Amino acid sequence: MTGPVPELDARADACAERIAGSEAVLLASHIDADGLTSAGIAASALERAGIPCEATFAKQLDGEELERIAATDFETVLFTDFGSGQLDLIADHEERGAFTPVICDHHQPAEAETQFHCNPLLEGLNGASELSGAGTTYLLARALGGEGNTDLAALAVVGAVGDMQSSDGELVGANRAIVEEGVEAGVLEAGTDLALYGTQTRPLPKLLEYTSDVGIPGISDDANGTLRFLNDLELELREDGEWRCWADLMDEEKRTVVNALVRRAVASGVPSERIDGLVGTTYTLAREEPGTELRDASEFSTLLNATARYERADVGLAVCLGDREGALDAARDLLGNHRRNLSEGLRLVKEAGVTGEENLQWFDVGDRIPETIVGIVAGMALGSEGVSPEKPIVAFAEKDDEHAKVSARGTHVLVRRGLDLSAVLGTAAHAVDGDGGGHDVAAGATVPKAGKEEFIAHADRLVAEQLG
């Protein structure tokens, strides 16, 4: 890639060379949208290069998972979207000769060295906003297959969007260079559009009703109000009398709706930065069928989360690899379930409320929300009604009998003021005999249940120091 950081390309080249010289590769990846798209990119690139590979997925790369991987016959293991944070453990296996690791990741690296390691953080790029796991894996694919692999930029963008790297309105940094390659390859379109979730598949009333984070009186969370608002605009319905989706509207109709939305928001005193958030850069997968979840990067990423976070990474990977029949149907079923869990989770958090500490806020859902999606719920809750966007949010869910899963989410505004949740969760978790890490704006941890209170006290102090 003719990217801004030649050192990172050099790392990708070294990784590609090791991969190209391998007889077979075990591909190990993370169970979320970014991890699945990373695996999809890697598996495609390997197949095109004629290198057999097998894929395995994990919630987390811990000692046990690494033992399992070390016990296989593979001499080369390609870790995508995780691995850097566990570099110390991986390096131990490497030293014992269990396998040669190749790592394409964007998480905070642990203190250790390895030869084949591609990570934006090693070259001064931000791993939470400039390059995702899928983007880093894309660099490897480009190094392996050159121009012939630039169609994989579409999956890289789905991964970046799935990791919320566009949450400030658009993709930036190295991500943007990948978007440009995807546009060039004819697989992506980037344009300014309504920045709401569901423009391809949600009928208009549902789309507008779910604008809770913008909070437009008489529209957000108000089904009847939304219908009145839309009826006044006199848009044509579909032939069967149902509402169309946003993507079906003509440009002029879109302008009509956006103008009316903005007018309503301004008239009701919605703060201007939230109104600005209504419109943003959206990423369309040009080769996918219009009106499907696959057409929009944000909807595609949610579809993938709906598979892998429910132990069906096989389904998500098949969709990434182009299965538009059985796997897509299965993914859609899983999506229905995922959406119910998200909305039930949000309802729970709103009902029970969050506990405010001086510098952060937290909630504990026990076993009522799966630990694999509690972070998504926390992110959706942050900034919604009753939850302040001024403090990071920390969520606990049950991991097993003895352990709690922690997920923390912040905002870009807080990060600019010094917040680094990766450091907060890592340090606070270690203090109670747990383990954690991630990114400045989003991080996670596992802690003993008995240590939750002490963990919060530590984290509260650490956030104070960072924002002080």
Ligand code: C5P
């Ligand atoms: O492993 P990890 O990179 O997957 O996870 C990234 C997570 O961080 C995503 O689940 C995403 O929801 C979250 N995130 C966020 N807000 C951001 C950036 C990331 O909630 N601005």
Ligand code: C5P
């Ligand atoms: O599931 P994922 O983290 O990819 O979701 C990304 C964003 O999409 C969420 O933070 C949320 O704002 C939105 N979303 C939604 N309704 C859903 C799923 C996701 O509004 N059913």
Ligand code: C5P
């Ligand atoms: O699980 P959750 O979505 O909250 O994870 C947020 C971020 O924290 C992810 O990037 C994840 O990989 C990271 N994480 C971590 N160590 C953990 C749990 C999560 O580095 N024990």
Ligand code: ZN
């Ligand atoms: Zn990731």
